[in-house]
Amino acid sequence: MALLLSFRRWWCVVFVGLLLLPTIGLFTPDLPAPARMNNVVPNGWWVRAAEKLDPFINDNYGLRGTLMTGHAAYGRAFQVSRDRPVLIGRHERMFYTAEQTLDQTLGRVLRKPQLEQMVSVTARMREEVAKWGGKLVVAIPPNSQTIYGEDLPDWTERERRRPTEYDFIAEAMPKAGVPFVDMRPALTAAKSGGAVYFRTDTHWNRRGALIGFNAVMAAAGYPQLEVPEADALGPVFRMATGDLSRFLGETNPTGDTDYEWKPAMIKPDTLKPITGVMPASPPNDPFEPYAYETGHAGPRVLVVGDSFTQHFWPGLLAHGTSAFGWMHHRSCKFDFSAVERFKPNLLIYIPVERSMPCAGTPAHLDMAAGKAS
Structure with a gap:
């Protein structure tokens, strides 16, 4: 019996493709997004890498504009600001x-x-x-x-x-x-x-x-x-x-x-x-x-x-x-x-x-x- 049935192989391709989307997004057109505040990898990033690299990664992942726009659209549709210091009132003010x-x-x-x-x-x-x-x-x-x-x-x-x-x-x-x-x-x-x-x-x-x-x-x-x-x-x-x-x-x-x-x-x-x-x-x-x-x-x-x-x-x-x-x-x-x-x-x-x-x-x-x- 094959390790993966044919229909499961297609699901595997889809799954890997989804994982690669952020990488693909680094080289493809994107929607406008807020300005990136961290554009340079910090010196000595390998020392406490998680702490030093997180701000850079959070500002430079692929399809950043698309994802942020989608999240913003969701928040506006349900008037949710979560932990952000913003309240949405009437007339979308x-x-x-x-x-x-x-x-x-x-x-x-x-x-x-x-x-x-x-x-x-x-x-x-x-x-x-x-x-x-x-x-x-x-x-x-x-x-x-x-x-x-x-x-x-x-x-x-x-x-x-x-x-x-x-x-x-x-x-x-x-x-x-x-x-x-x-x-x-x-x-x-x-x-x-x-x-x-x-x-x-x-x-x-x-x-x-x-x-x-x-x-x-x-x-x-x-x-x-x-x-x-x-x-x-x-x-x-x-x-x-x-x-x-x-x-x-x-x-x-x-x-x-x-x-x-x-x-x-x-x-x-x-x-x-x-x-x-x-x-x-x-x-x-x-x-x-x-x-x-x-x-x-x-x-x-x-x-x-x-x-x-x-x-x-x-x-x-x-x-x-x-x-x-x-x-x-x-x-x-x-x-x-x-x-x-x-x-x-x-x-x-x-x-x-x-x-x-x-x-x-x-x-x-x-x-x-x-x-x-």
């Missing part, structure tokens, strides 16, 4: 859930000590900036679920509590004498005229960034720096899906939308870098600080923020200031000596809502305010 972001928006967490530290630090920042005649304004870009709460699943309505952390800060800042911009009303009202946040990304879009910018400038007493929407934004265009979509293993080159830039929102090529002011940062730092002279009259403005302002605001700032700069807030632990060197007329402290609470010990906070203990 995606919400970031890590860092207690959803609990924060719903009021299920209130980190009062860290919020009080933020109020204390910014109050001291206001006093320091006032020494050279400068002004501090604090603003908080809301989480997308704060602005698009109607797109959250129904169960979230039963979980809402008051006050939220944003409510707490909005009340505490003015009591401490710190000028504060509550961006929630302006962004919520603007939704009737078009999107203000991406559908598949944690960030606001260019229109949301413009509305936030104008709200800050109005509150700071610099209405001349406000930019009309007609001068800054063009038509809506299709763009690739964002960071939350990539969390789910999905990419789509036309899966989201934004607004075209107009000249008033484009960073000019004629800016002159200011050296020796911003703190040094490692080459791989995604939040590299910058400072520029514009070559024309206007106030000096320094932004201490995050990705909500890093690349959205340079063009807006360049057209009305004599000099401007940007650095990351580091959860209240940024280098305040850079502020003292830059000496802005206007200092804007603007962490996104999920990053409001200060992180670190009081000693860190002393250093953040330029008073190392």
Whole structure:
């Protein structure tokens, strides 16, 4: 009797073929997939090979795009995000859930000590900036679920509590004498005229960034720096899906939308870098600080923020200031000596809502305010 009957031989061929598919996929066309973060086999991979090679293999197996797209399609069909920090709501809007972001928006967490530290630090920042005649304004870009709460699943309505952390800060800042911009009303009202946040990304879009910018400038007493929407934004265009979509293993080159830039929102090529002011940062730092002279009259403005302002605001700032700069807030632990060197007329402290609470010990906070203990 033959070792394998003829019909079993065909099953053997099919089985071996399936095992070879990942290898075949290394040389055949594939569907688009999130960018590979590990493209080089690490040196000395044979030492603790499983630990060192796993990240490379996970980013470079065959038919990666096809498999990730299939998994994403399954997740979207059944609205499953598993252990990924993403919640899919109405209109397929995606919400970031890590860092207690959803609990924060719903009021299920209130980190009062860290919020009080933020109020204390910014109050001291206001006093320091006032020494050279400068002004501090604090603003908080809301989480997308704060602005698009109607797109959250129904169960979230039963979980809402008051006050939220944003409510707490909005009340505490003015009591401490710190000028504060509550961006929630302006962004919520603007939704009737078009999107203000991406559908598949944690960030606001260019229109949301413009509305936030104008709200800050109005509150700071610099209405001349406000930019009309007609001068800054063009038509809506299709763009690739964002960071939350990539969390789910999905990419789509036309899966989201934004607004075209107009000249008033484009960073000019004629800016002159200011050296020796911003703190040094490692080459791989995604939040590299910058400072520029514009070559024309206007106030000096320094932004201490995050990705909500890093690349959205340079063009807006360049057209009305004599000099401007940007650095990351580091959860209240940024280098305040850079502020003292830059000496802005206007200092804007603007962490996104999920990053409001200060992180670190009081000693860190002393250093953040330029008073190392």
